[in-house]
Amino acid sequence: MPLLEISDLKKSYRTPEGETQSVLDIPSFTLETGQQRVLRGTSGTGKTTLLNCIAGILSPTSGIVRLDGHDLATAREARRDALRARCIGYIFQTFNLLQGYTCMENVLLGMSFGRGPDTDAARGLLDRVGLSHRLHHRPGQLSVGQQQRVAVARALANQPLLVLADEPTGNLDPHNAREALQLIREVCEESSAALLIVSHDPMVLEQFEDCQDLADLNHAAQEVVA
Amino acid sequence: MIIRNSLRQHALSTIITATSIGLGCGLLMAVWVVNFQSQRAFRNVTGGFDAILGPRGSQTQLVLNSLFHMDASPGLINRADYETFRKSYKRFYRNAVPIAVGDNFQGYRIVGTTHDLFAAEHSPGEPYALAVGDYFIRNDKQWNKEAVIGDTVARKLGWRVNQKFSPYHGLNFAEGQQPHKDEYTVVGILRPTGTPADKVIWIPIEGLQQMDGHDAQYAGDVSAVLIQLSTNTTARAFGMNSLDGIYNKGTDHLTFVKSTADVVARLFDRLGWAEKVLRWVALLVAVVAAGSVLASIYNTMNERRREFAILRALGAGRGTVFGVIVLESATIAALGAVIGFAVYAGIMAAAESILRNEIGVTLHPFEQHPVMIIVPVGLVALGAVVGIIPALKAYRTDVAENLIPQS
Numbered sequence: 317m318p319l320l321e322i323s324d325l326k327k328s329y330r331t332p333e334g335e336t337q338s339v340l341d342i343p344s345f346t347l348e349t350g351q352q353r354v355l356r357g358t359s360g361t362g363k364t365t366l367l368n369c370i371a372g373i374l375s376p377t378s379g380i381v382r383l384d385g386h387d388l389a390t391a392r393e394a395r396r397d398a399l400r401a402r403c404i405g406y407i408f409q410t411f412n413l414l415q416g417y418t419c420m421e422n423v424l425l426g427m428s429f430g431r432g433p434d435t436d437a438a439r440g441l442l443d444r445v446g447l448s449h450r451l452h453h454r455p456g457q458l459s460v461g462q463q464q465r466v467a468v469a470r471a472l473a474n475q476p477l478l479v480l481a482d483e484p485t486g487n488l489d490p491h492n493a494r495e496a497l498q499l500i501r502e503v504c505e506e507s508s509a510a511l512l513i514v515s516h517d518p519m520v521l522e523q524f525e526d527c528q529d530l531a532d533l534n535h536a537a538q539e540v541v542a
Numbered sequence: 543m544i545i546r547n548s549l550r551q552h553a554l555s556t557i558i559t560a561t562s563i564g565l566g567c568g569l570l571m572a573v574w575v576v577n578f579q580s581q582r583a584f585r586n587v588t589g590g591f592d593a594i595l596g597p598r599g600s601q602t603q604l605v606l607n608s609l610f611h612m613d614a615s616p617g618l619i620n621r622a623d624y625e626t627f628r629k630s631y632k633r634f635y636r637n638a639v640p641i642a643v644g645d646n647f648q649g650y651r652i653v654g655t656t657h658d659l660f661a662a663e664h665s666p667g668e669p670y671a672l673a674v675g676d677y678f679i680r681n682d683k684q685w686n687k688e689a690v691i692g693d694t695v696a697r698k699l700g701w702r703v704n705q706k707f708s709p710y711h712g713l714n715f716a717e718g719q720q721p722h723k724d725e726y727t728v729v730g731i732l733r734p735t736g737t738p739a740d741k742v743i744w745i746p747i748e749g750l751q752q753m754d755g756h757d758a759q760y761a762g763d764v765s766a767v768l769i770q771l772s773t774n775t776t777a778r779a780f781g782m783n784s785l786d787g788i789y790n791k792g793t794d795h796l797t798f799v800k801s802t803a804d805v806v807a808r809l810f811d812r813l814g815w816a817e818k819v820l821r822w823v824a825l826l827v828a829v830v831a832a833g834s835v836l837a838s839i840y841n842t843m844n845e846r847r848r849e850f851a852i853l854r855a856l857g858a859g860r861g862t863v864f865g866v867i868v869l870e871s872a873t874i875a876a877l878g879a880v881i882g883f884a885v886y887a888g889i890m891a892a893a894e895s896i897l898r899n900e901i902g903v904t905l906h907p908f909e910q911h912p913v914m915i916i917v918p919v920g921l922v923a924l925g926a927v928v929g930i931i932p933a934l935k936a937y938r939t940d941v942a943e944n945l946i947p948q949s
Contacts, residue, residue: 364942373855373941394859401857412852412945416551421543428543429857470856 317385318346319477319510320370325379325389326536327365339365340376341536349477352501352511356521357530363514366530367480370512371404372396384477401429405471405509407500409483411463413455419466420451423473430474441469445499461492468500472507479504481513485520497523544853545870548846555838556874563835563878566828567921568885573820574913575886576893576905583903584610584806587737590662591639591768593782594799595619595627595789604797605805608641608766610901611651611738614713615643616797621762623796631788634781635771637662640764642750645709645722650695652709652743654750660690662770664735675703675730678746685746690730692740694902701728709745711755723754738902828921835874836928839867843935850936851944860937867933868926875925879918886914 327340339362347353357363368374370381372388373396381388384403388396400406405426413422423438442451445465455463464484471479481500485493497520504511513520514530521527549556589609596604597617606613619627628638639662642654660670660677673696678688691701701707705728708721726745734740751761769785771778782800789798799805850863890907897903 368942371855373945394861397854397857397859400855406855408855408945412848412855414547414849414852416547417543421547425543425853426856429853429859429862433543474857 319349319351319384320345320347320512321380321382322346322370323380325366325369325381326377327362327369327374328377338536340369340534342366342379342533343535345533347478347510347512350505350508350510351526352504352513352524353526353528354513354515354521354524355528355530355533356516357514357534358516361530362534362536363530364482366534367406367482367512367514370478371406371480372400397429402431402474403477405474405476405479407464407467407471407479407481407484409486411455411467411487413463413466413470415455418452418454419447419458419469422455422466423470426470426473438469438473441472442466444503445469460487461489461496464488464492464496465499468496468503472503472509475507476509478510478512481511481515483515483517484513485515485517490519493517493519544866545873548866548870549873552838552842555842556877559831559834559838560874560877560881562831563828563875563921563925564881564885566824566831567879567882567917568889569824569827570821570917571882571886571911571913572889572893573817573824574917575890575907575909575911577817577821578911578913579905579909580897580903581810583736583897583905584810585803586665587806587903588802589659589664589737589739589768590666590770592771592778592800592802593635593769593785594766594802595638595769595785596766596797596799598793598795598797601797601799601805602809604766604799605802605809607643608768609738609802611643611653611742612901615765618760618763618765619767619796620760624762624764624767627767631785634785635769636773637770639768640747641766641768642747642763643713643765644756645711645750645753646713646715647707647709647743648699649715650699650741650743651713652689652745652750654745654747656747659744659768662768664737664739668735670735670739671733673731673733675728678729678744685748687724687726687749688729688745689726690732690744691728692732692742692744692902693734694740694898695743696731698899701731703728703731707743709743709753724749734904736902736904741899741902828917828924831878832875832921832924832928835871835878835925836931838874839871839929840932840935843932846936847939847944850939851941854939854941855945863939864933864937867936868929871929871932872922872926875922876918878925879921882918882921 322342322345325340325342328336328338331337369376376389379389386399388399417425419442420438423441424433427433442448445468447462447465450458450462484500485496488496587609594604594608597619599616603613603616607615639656639658643651645652657677663669678690706725708725710719710721771781785798786800789796853863887907894905894907897905
């Protein structure tokens, strides 16, 4: 059984004019345990919407999103929150670190809603991403590359089954982007977590053998249907 | 961790808000406790005397002058009336102690009385006791120019036994005034009583009546007679009503206060509006402070929407985010309650000092009172309740919309 299984996933929005706009229409998509895949897509192709549906942040209009046997699409919100905390690590383009918190606290906060705060584990993760000397620094005191590494450590805080990365190199220079991508792939491999990246960065795309066009996957007409 | 960080990030607004809660909390507790303890203290200040006989006038003034050593003297009872009372109505009381006022030393009243006063209890179950020295006279047959002073007088004037002083005329001290020629010697200092007796200089009543410069024609007059009625309820009621009839209805120049406790209670009832106003002001301060908790948290909600979205993306449920805000609000109120105890201590220290020095009544700031639990707990609960409004805003935060940017 695949770790992530999507079938007939549809997501549409109501526009301010009262019309329905379809964003996602994915008949089928799977991801195996430990598999690393990148989905190529330009802006506005529904990349973030897809990741948010997989993470349970958004409810699909219809369809199935099954993660480790649990259907996130039909689960109640509280159940989706719990599954997200326990099974999914999310890396954002803008990192979304909490500015008032130290690196350590950001990682501990990631653990708070999953397996519970574990200072030793948090220190180990930050050590793994090369930030053992920055444990008590706040995001504002770190370089952009270092902030991304904190975000990676936080995403892995609960030993997730699946790591989602939304344009993880979008805010990094080529050197830092290459390093960050390498780090994400390594730590996911080490923890046997599957990795699903959405990106339009050619550097990212060329690093992955398993690369798929979101446009091929998503049949949404991207047009007003009603 | 979330609450601690949030309070740290908004430290200034947290401190200001908690301080305003603290002011409300401290004020509320202090108003309640000062009112409760001062009422209790005033009601206990009967000096062991149930009733008072004095010149015709206000009963309140008579009580304030005779027992609290405040206010102007309403006048004098002439020697004939005093002696008639002592000889003809002995059956209505078990003890009667005359007092005479009219002199002071640097604002401390000099009260002439007999040794019988010290045989009474200054508060229920608490007799007068000397800290040092002796009482000025042992019987009514002889008297010397001696004085027994209260604890406050001794502390404030730095007097010890054998201190000599000359009284000044009048109840209030006036700079430049010449003292009487008579010189008195302090022979004893009373232990603190927590009553107005602490700020009195007691001398033999004959001393005051015959003081150099006082009009000789009033030498046998007294300012008031403090009376202990019978302990037997029936006899007490009989004595009370009889003396009431004899003096209040049967004469036009004497007043009989049949219950000093009732007069004090009536006085507090009359002053009740002031206490109510203070209580409402304190309550208003507390409510405004609770409103400031609401405003300070609510105003941060927009800037914190992204924070909530991140927490939600990390797996925090709506209930968790809601709970964080309610708890944050309650924590600010709890900090305020802690500050409130400091405010309370400050107000009580000031009130205690003022009441002790001005009236002689002692407060006990650290005595337990239910209001010291009810007010802080109530304010923390109020803090949690007002936190519900911003918490609902946090609860409704749309995760996807606030996790910017989207690709």
